[in-house]
Amino acid sequence: MSVPPSFWTACGHQHLNRNARGWLQPTPDYWRLWLHRPELALVPESCPAEKQLHQSLLNAPDRAVALAELDAIADEDARQNYQLFLRFRDEVESAGSLESAYMAWMHRGRIELPPLFIDLVVQAIACNVLRGVDDAWAWRAAELLFRRQRITVQNGRVLAGDSDTLDALQATGGLGEMGRLLMEAGAPLKAVDVKVLHADNAQHYFAQREGLGRYAFLLDLTHEIQNKLPHGLILNMVNARSGLKALSFVLARWVQHFLGVAVQIEPVQQVDDPAWRWHVGLDATATALLNDLYQGQTLDARRQQQLISLFTLRFADPQAMRTDVRGKPVYLGLAMDAQGLLKLKPQNLLINLPLAKAV
Template sequence: MTGQAPVGSLEPLQEFWLCGLQSKLALNERGWLQPNDDFWRLWLARPELALLEESCPAEIALHQALLERPSSSQSALLAAIADEDARANYQFFLRFRDDVLAAGTLEAAYLRLMRQPLMLPPLFVEGLVATIAGHLLAGNVDAFQVRAAELLFRTQRLSLTEGRLLCADLEGLDSRQAAAGLLDVLSPDNAAEFWRRGSAQPFALDLTHEVSNALGHGMSFNLTLKHSGLKALAKVLELWLGRFLGRPLKITALQKVDDSAWSWHIGLDVDSMRLLNDLYEDRPVDAARMAQLISLFKLELPGSYPKPIYLGLAMSSDKSLKLKPQNLLLNLPPELALLG
């Protein structure tokens, strides 16, 4: 065995995120991203496909051939790779590459994978999401939106600290805890430091709607957070869905839904979808599950859909969050459906 990590392992996707942020890919007439040889070389540089000292001659030859011509077919060399894991990793990569090339753009390939899954490891879909999300935020100077966009492709850990709901990158949090470090919470005061540090020392994002301040004598007031990460996330979701729908829309963070004509909802993760389904059907929801709800959002599409569509975001029982951006595309009303 070569010891190579399987393609499904959760390695950081910073290279694809940066590729999008730096706008390294050309656009087609629709403005969608076209893969190029350098994009495929990013995949070949990942640990799942990188050469090791014990790589066999066929693997070395295949890797070098793909680096020189990433779109070429090398079936003979692939079949000759001695290590089973290494051979499987290249098979996954080539299947994915061929599907993206057939689709023509990253966005079209993403929609195709949502419609007809190729049974590929999640890493490939996440790589597409990271690149597209990076492009959406290219040139954006709002640190809160850029940090919020990472939720589209990186698992988060939630914690309640002094009445504030903080969202930290799970892998970044694990590495900082291992080094006995503390995560900083992104704020207007340290936004410049966010740009300097990047993902090397990630910031937590405050997902609190408002903070309650006690004034004494039984008095208190609620302070709405001007720089809540929820507002930034709403904008990111707006950009994401708008990328595929190609029509005006607005997404706003809400604390509650007070709508007797509530007709459509979408959960942005597994837990919120189940929770919203139960609330919609008037099934009982206990306090523990309600406490998992992070936020609600209202999606409005003027001139395209007459009623608000409500979105939910929730943490799992272990306080992790795996946002699924594909849910916004898979679960639209039939009149707006992108995927048949």
């Protein structure tokens, strides 16, 4: 099994070069791809000023654009879209790579670009992080870094499905495996045609082209949860090919790629650590849950059920850690919100780990 060149091309990874550090640098064709996106592509109603600007940017994607050229665009939405694109382009070019720009945005705290921009950047970086990896579970797990997931728990199975894809397929024909499970769980879906990723269909995962079929595979995150609070939570893995293991692999490579430190991440069967020193939530819900557990608070049944998994992260070289937590495990958490949605924040692993020195 191998990853075809046509895989995930909508993010533009095929138009990016790798610098000496292995980080991604844009080419003119990368910016041209953005100009062909629906947000910037010309429409019959485009005014002459917009057509002129669009063509000039296709000819020279890195050219400076005067304020007067933007002001001349008649449609306000189109004008704002160009302003956002040019800000995005200039910040990436100034940073020198997608990774450098991404780190700058995350450290800034307040992100002034649309989520779509950030998600497409993360997707391209994920392609770089998984360069040379041909495991379908790893690539499917990497989707969690840039696409919101809908979590369904039914008959002991925990399934992650792409939220936008499930919503788009909500009223279409073809009731597949996930559709049946979701409907049995009471989810408001009329019919869906999606598949749980497993050995029998893994080769088809890479064959899917852009469109709804691209994100129609589901990741099995199954485990059983037994409560053992305040710092105890037993997670008995029951799936031999767990998506949690694949996600752990992706996150470890993500940290290595950005921070240059080797870590090992594993889903844990039990956390019962009276010397719990550091934790990182991989999403907003998990952050709140881990904070409460760390402070010894009791979680009610509803909040306990939101927790999808815990992980331990260990540094290969303890000297890379802050002295006050050196050698201690870092606990990670993954959780869905009250609506059953998961939006993983991969930046949390880059800005919240206890590093000996800032990166």
